[in-house]
Amino acid sequence: MRVWIDMTASAHVLVFRPLIEIIRGRGDEVEITARDYAQTLQLLELHGLTADVIGKHGGRSRLQKARRMAGRLDSLRRWAKGRDFDVALAHGSHELTLTARRLGIPSSDTFDYEFATLQHQLGCRAATKVVVPEAIPPDRLVKYGVRPPKLVQYPGLKEEYYLADFEPDASLPARFGVDPARVLVVLRPPPDVSLYHRQSNPLFPMTLEHLGRLEDVHAFVLPRTEEQREYVRSLDLPSLILPERAVDAQSLIALADLVVSAGGTMNREAAALGVPVYTTYGGRLGGVDEDLIRQGRLRPLTDPRALDLHKRTAGTETRVRRDPAELLELLLSALS
Template sequence: MRAWVDCTAAAHPLVLRPIVERLLASGHEVSVTARDYGQTVGILDRLGIRHEVFDRHGGGSGAGKATALARRSAALARWARPRRFDLALAHGSVDLAVVGTVLRIPSVQLQDYEHAGLQRQLSFRAARRVLAPDAISAEALRRAGAAERKQFRYPGLKEDYYLADFEPDRGVLDELGVDPDAVVAVVRPPPETSAYHARNPLYEAVLDRLVAEPAATSVLIPRTSAQADAARARGAPSLIVPERALDAQSLIALADLVVSAGGTMNREAVALGTPVWTTFEGRPGAVDDALIAAGRLRRLTRA
């Protein structure tokens, strides 16, 4: 079988790695493509996953996203057509959905957030199967574009699965120059270019509070180069912004707390047992609602 896997955001190499490895171990051919966005390519490199890079993110505007979608999908279609794939797999890639539909490649989409509007509708409607946590109801998935016959709802978190064999590496603290006896906070900025992004002034207030704590070391894992530059411009000695993709999962496991405006890093902290607070100000998804109700994730409302 010839399989195609597309990674369009930093979480995707982590989520899809076990599937890629299982397919390869079973003797299948796997081709991986990536979008040049945030730390996606760097994480693929760190994990040793061979890949080809196609285009970049279209930015925060609707027009920019549409242009990038058309451009990247066209390039991927030219690349994929002669390869005659039997299966396409992604975690919400709209480009893969478009190309899979045009070239009639059966596709599977993973997802654990049901409220991203048109993006979900396109990818879910094009997919042969949609894999999602069972915290998201069948009806919510149907409203998002996944007919019930397509749905495979699994227990727990996606992070439980891809971190099942994980062992933290304390070397990540040495790599960052972090005192292992210090209080370590991991910070993740909001997804400013995502369709579901809402303005998040709380993030800046939390960062102000953390860098003012003399006993704490804060490590910010940026989504974009602009976020990294803005954090470095603060000139705060207790704020570390890595220059390249690092073993964020080990860092989370070894940290004292995580404060994140995203989703995957929050749920990684939950899976690894690290106290975590969310500052996400978009529409909450069913998975996070369930974690908050269970007391495994806390919502931060002020710094």
């Protein structure tokens, strides 16, 4: 079996890493394409994965996004044609499912945020199967042309599957000068180049300013883009730590006392690892985050002064681990 996987954002590397290991462990072949965006390429290198790099993110401009998408679709079609793929897998890459449909390749699209409307209108309609968490109400997907049997749902969080074999690197914080006596807070800015996150989000800069001045805190910031990195650097706050490249964020989260994120993946990684987490997300909450809030595993933040800043006792967290092979089988149901 020959499998094509397209990665267009940093989180996709994490989602597909264990699935690629399983596929290759069975003796099957995987080829990867990737878009040059955020830390996607750095994370591929970090995890020892090789990809053909095709295209870049279109930035904030809708016109530029459309131009980049058209160019990438053409490039992907030329790349994939004649490679005899049996199935194509994506995490929200509508460019993969559109290309796969044009070439007659069965495809599965998976995601865990249902309100990226344009992305899903394109990607879901072109996909053979759409695989999402059970926490997403099926009626929210009907407008994308998704109903059973095309719709396949799985229990829990995707992070509980791809982090199942994960154990943190305990030496990581010290390598960045983290003081073990201080409260370690991991911070992730909003995805502010995404069309679904157009709302201004003043809460996150407020949180940076608040934590960056506290002497008993080390706030480790994981920016998405170089523009965000330069903004954080310009604040020149004494308690902020800013890495120059992609790091093992999952180890940082697992070893943190607290996580504050304006995006989805890092919030859910913290929840899967049993670490206290707050969201400053400025868009409409999806079904997964709504469910985590109901369970008390995710807390909305409205004022940074409300953060519960204290050292966490190691080993008290409750982790949920799920078999990634089960998620892979659902994705490969596109073949049936």
